[in-house]
Amino acid sequence: xxxxRSGRKIHHERESRLSLEEFIEKAxxxxxxxxxxxxxxxxxxxxGGREVSHRLALGPLHGLTGSSGQxxxxxxxxxxxxxxxxxxxxxxxxxxxxxxxxxxEEREKxxxxxxxxxxxxxxxxxxxxxxxxxxxxxxxxxxxxxRSRDGNEDPSRAxxxxxxxxxxxxxxxYSVSTLMVVAFRExxxxxxxxxxxxxxxxxxxxxxxxxxxxQIVSINTANxxxxxxxxQAYVDTLHSHSSWSARYVGALVMDFHRNLxxxxxxxxxxxxxxxxxxGHPEGKLRLLFEAIPMAFIARAAGGLATNGQKPIxxxxxxxxxxRVALIVGSRERVQEFSRISGSPEPN
Ligand code: AHG
Ligand code: MN
Ligand code: MN
Numbered sequence: 001x002x003x004x005r006s007g008r009k010i011h012h013e014r015e016s017r018l019s020l021e022e023f024i025e026k027a028x029x030x031x032x033x034x035x036x037x038x039x040x041x042x043x044x045x046x047x048g049g050r051e052v053s054h055r056l057a058l059g060p061l062h063g064l065t066g067s068s069g070q071x072x073x074x075x076x077x078x079x080x081x082x083x084x085x086x087x088x089x090x091x092x093x094x095x096x097x098x099x100x101x102x103x104x105e106e107r108e109k110x111x112x113x114x115x116x117x118x119x120x121x122x123x124x125x126x127x128x129x130x131x132x133x134x135x136x137x138x139x140x141x142x143x144x145x146x147r148s149r150d151g152n153e154d155p156s157r158a159x160x161x162x163x164x165x166x167x168x169x170x171x172x173x174y175s176v177s178t179l180m181v182v183a184f185r186e187x188x189x190x191x192x193x194x195x196x197x198x199x200x201x202x203x204x205x206x207x208x209x210x211x212x213x214x215q216i217v218s219i220n221t222a223n224x225x226x227x228x229x230x231x232q233a234y235v236d237t238l239h240s241h242s243s244w245s246a247r248y249v250g251a252l253v254m255d256f257h258r259n260l261x262x263x264x265x266x267x268x269x270x271x272x273x274x275x276x277x278x279g280h281p282e283g284k285l286r287l288l289f290e291a292i293p294m295a296f297i298a299r300a301a302g303g304l305a306t307n308g309q310k311p312i313x314x315x316x317x318x319x320x321x322x323r324v325a326l327i328v329g330s331r332e333r334v335q336e337f338s339r340i341s342g343s344p345e346p347n
Pocket of ligand 3: 125
């Protein structure tokens with residue numbers, strides 16, 4: 001990194017564009033066979049992202065902006081596109097021959113696929129923020145690749161035992177542009193869909209949280225009375241920080257992505273136990289499909305993620321649909337949240 005005359009650190013002098021293939025080639029930690037498996041899985045994600053992006057754009061013309069009339073395993077209303085995205089990604093990932101176990105927010109049980117050779121477990125939220133579709137707002141798809149291990153007959157147990165062994169995380173953001181953001185252990189890269197060629201073309205990177213950690217805070221403060229004193233104390237300080245800005249789209253992928261590029265923090269706390277609080281004592285977001293992938297991407301971009309007590313990437317998992325409180329963003333903003341709310345400071 002270099003400094004300009006005013007002493008401000010500038011990254012872009014060393015920025016480069018790496019194709020997805022080049023990025024996978026230089027990622028640490030993989031055998032040759034695993035690298036091929038990662039490439040084929042990410043190619044399936046890219047193909048699915050292209051397909052979902054195309055269908056989302058036509059959604060309003062086909063009347064596909066709302067509910068399918070069903071309720072998912074989380075007890076939430078299933079939007080028509082949740083199911084479309086589920087089918088697209090499950091079909092492609094299953095057919096890749098590189099995903100032995102697939103768990104999804106939209107399926108109660110894992111899907112198991114035969115894999116003759118190197119493979120990974122994948123957890124996905126096929127369509128995140130789908131209630132935004134009613135207003136043509138941004139949505140996303142989230143994926144985490146977990147290292148598979150031999151000898152576990154029960155696919156749920158197998159993936160639960162691998163949650164601290166995440167090797168790659170990806171999200172696709174469907175917004176003004178369709179972007180794919182990919183992270184390996186130490187680096188994050190960003191790709192933009194060129195609708196004409198169908199390719200995801202590299203943007204300059206690596207992507208890091210900006211110096212100073214940024215000023216954006218994303219939290220649904222309508223839930224204030226459901227939170228403990230620590231989280232409330234943090235929210236109270238927002239009013240005295242004139243430099244901070246509140247931004248909340250209600251789609252984790254979009255809120256996280258903005259905070260990654262501009263600097264900031266996304267917070268979805270757990271509620272106080274029922275009676276005092278609301279319906280999500282452990283938080284609303286899901287550990288395997290939402291919190292872990294975003295935590296992995298944040299760490300690779302120089303940021304942090306915690307549930308308020310422990311780093312997200314160190315949490316054990318007991319259930320594939322487990323929910324968790326999520327505080328994720330730049331190192332500076334997450335450490336500051338922990339200081340003000342009186343929770344252990346992550347590092
Ligand atoms: P999903 O559409 O996959 O169920 O996820 C929605 C999540 C997340 O994307 C978003 O940040 C959060 O729910 C918004 O929740 P509130 O409306 O409770 O703020
Ligand atoms: Mn989601
Ligand atoms: Mn979803």
